[in-house]
Amino acid sequence: MPQTNTYIDFADGPPATPRARATLDADRYTSRAFMAREWDGMWTRSWLLAGLECDLREPGDYFVFDIGRESIIVTRTEEGALSAVYNACQHRGNRIMTNERGSVPAIACPYHGWTYELDGKLRSVPDSERFIQGLPCESLSLKPVLVESWGGLVWINMDLEAGPLSEFLGVVQEQLAPFRFEDMVLVSDQTVCLDANWKTCIDNFNEQYHVDFIHPQHASFVDCCNAGNELWPYGHRRVLVEGYVTNPRYGTPEEVPPILQAAIRPLGLDPADFRGRVPDIRKAVQQRKREVGKALGFDYSGFTDDQVSDVLQYDLFPNVIMTIKPEELWVMRPRPHPTDPDKCFFDKWTLRIDVPADKARGLSLVGDPKMAPAETQARPERDVFTQEDVIAGTHSMTITIDQDIHLLRDMQAGMHSRGFGRAWLNEDEARVQHFHDWLDIWLDGSALARRSAGAKAAE
Numbered sequence: 061m062p063q064t065n066t067y068i069d070f071a072d073g074p075p076a077t078p079r080a081r082a083t084l085d086a087d088r089y090t091s092r093a094f095m096a097r098e099w100d101g102m103w104t105r106s107w108l109l110a111g112l113e114c115d116l117r118e119p120g121d122y123f124v125f126d127i128g129r130e131s132i133i134v135t136r137t138e139e140g141a142l143s144a145v146y147n148a149c150q151h152r153g154n155r156i157m158t159n160e161r162g163s164v165p166a167i168a169c170p171y172h173g174w175t176y177e178l179d180g181k182l183r184s185v186p187d188s189e190r191f192i193q194g195l196p197c198e199s200l201s202l203k204p205v206l207v208e209s210w211g212g213l214v215w216i217n218m219d220l221e222a223g224p225l226s227e228f229l230g231v232v233q234e235q236l237a238p239f240r241f242e243d244m245v246l247v248s249d250q251t252v253c254l255d256a257n258w259k260t261c262i263d264n265f266n267e268q269y270h271v272d273f274i275h276p277q278h279a280s281f282v283d284c285c286n287a288g289n290e291l292w293p294y295g296h297r298r299v300l301v302e303g304y305v306t307n308p309r310y311g312t313p314e315e316v317p318p319i320l321q322a323a324i325r326p327l328g329l330d331p332a333d334f335r336g337r338v339p340d341i342r343k344a345v346q347q348r349k350r351e352v353g354k355a356l357g358f359d360y361s362g363f364t365d366d367q368v369s370d371v372l373q374y375d376l377f378p379n380v381i382m383t384i385k386p387e388e389l390w391v392m393r394p395r396p397h398p399t400d401p402d403k404c405f406f407d408k409w410t411l412r413i414d415v416p417a418d419k420a421r422g423l424s425l426v427g428d429p430k431m432a433p434a435e436t437q438a439r440p441e442r443d444v445f446t447q448e449d450v451i452a453g454t455h456s457m458t459i460t461i462d463q464d465i466h467l468l469r470d471m472q473a474g475m476h477s478r479g480f481g482r483a484w485l486n487e488d489e490a491r492v493q494h495f496h497d498w499l500d501i502w503l504d505g506s507a508l509a510r511r512s513a514g515a516k517a518a519e
């Protein structure tokens with residue numbers, strides 16, 4: 061069975077089916093003019109994943125979300141609410157916060173000492189009597205943006221007219237509720253600076269056509285060639301990939317491949333028992349994980365069998381890629397460079413369930429129990445590196461993503477060639493097409509895009 065593509069409408073909202081196919085010409089990825097259209101038509105109007113709620117536990121905690129030329133400060137206020145404001149002082153415009161995150165009693169500009177409350181309200185101004193024109197608090201407070209939280213993830217929207225996040229995400233919140241991301245613990249925080257447009261990165265994660273070629277190891281533990289793709293309104297997508305199976309394109313092996321062996325041993329399954337019956341492993345894992353979960357203290361009862369064994373990937377418009385298993389979540393996010401369409405910042409957060417391994421019995425739900433930390437570690441610092449670091453082998457985002465990273469610079473370079481005009485996609489690249497179709501809807505400023513920006517009241 062080949063891959064399937066299904067358009068699914070939300071109960072309330074515009075239809076998922078695009079009205080026109082976007083043409084993926086090279087300019088889309090390389091030109092400053094297109095980059096400017098994206099900024100005005102999409103980045104400043106769409107809900108955007110800004111950061112993690114675990115960084116905002118106490119009043120005064122903050123993080124800074126840099127996106128393109130813009131910078132947003134997100135805080136936990138004294139009242140316990142979330143607040144998000146532009147990172148631009150109302151005195152003369154200085155970018156106030158230059159740390160990535162931390163905790164402060166107030167938002168204080170280092171230049172001339174203007175100080176704002178945690179929600180951005182102007183609190184104090186040195187030598188205030190010297191402002192003979194007055195200091196109207198209302199107009200001199202930090203300018204707000206919308207902020208909402210879901211599943212331990214904090215989202216902002218620069219369009220103050222935008223509708224709620226729940227309308228934008230539709231069925232996604234409900235579908236992912238059993239995974240309880242908010243209970244997971246951050247174990248790794250990485251950013252790689254790439255010589256590629258942010259959409260070159262998105263495209264890479266939105267098709268499995270390349271898997272056989274640059275990720276040959278996948279054939280021995282997931283079935284990427286028979287995946288089911290779902291295409292939703294507002295440009296969201298998802299794909300479901302069966303795990304703990306081998307790729308049927310290559311025939312069924314007699315022996316359990318080494319990667320699958322390593323995956324099932326921590327569950328207390330013996331690879332020797334599956335010699336000659338490799339296709340039985342997926343069902344055995346579905347059952348065994350529930351048993352090991354009971355022993356170690358993790359409840360799988362809210363998950364379907366498929367969710368227990370398989371890999372889900374949700375691609376949330378515009379730039380969030382979530383690879384989801386009950387035990388582990390990867391949140392990936394390519395952010396555009398402030399000025400250069402040939403560069404982006406690719407973030408990856410890894411979150412895991414907080415369930416200790418049983419080293420004595422060799423049991424673990426998150427890989428090799430010998431590698432499991434003795435106890436929950438402190439929040440990891442963000443590790444920032446370059447594509448060269450990945451190629452040199454000094455930094456890694458996992459073997460699979462490293463393989464992707466190797467290619468992205470060459471993709472971007474090739475699109476600049478006089479010998480390349482536009483992409484020519486196949487049906488297994490439907491998620492790529494859907495993402496670009498919806499990006500066009502945003503950029504065209506059509507009624508659908510206005511609605512997806514939430515400006516229903518204005519219609």
Ligand code: FES
Pocket residue numbers: 149150151152153154169170171172173174
């Ligand atoms: S620019 Fe911030 S206090 Fe002057």
Ligand SMILES: [Fe+2]
Pocket residue numbers: 264265270271275460464
């Ligand atoms: Fe890949």
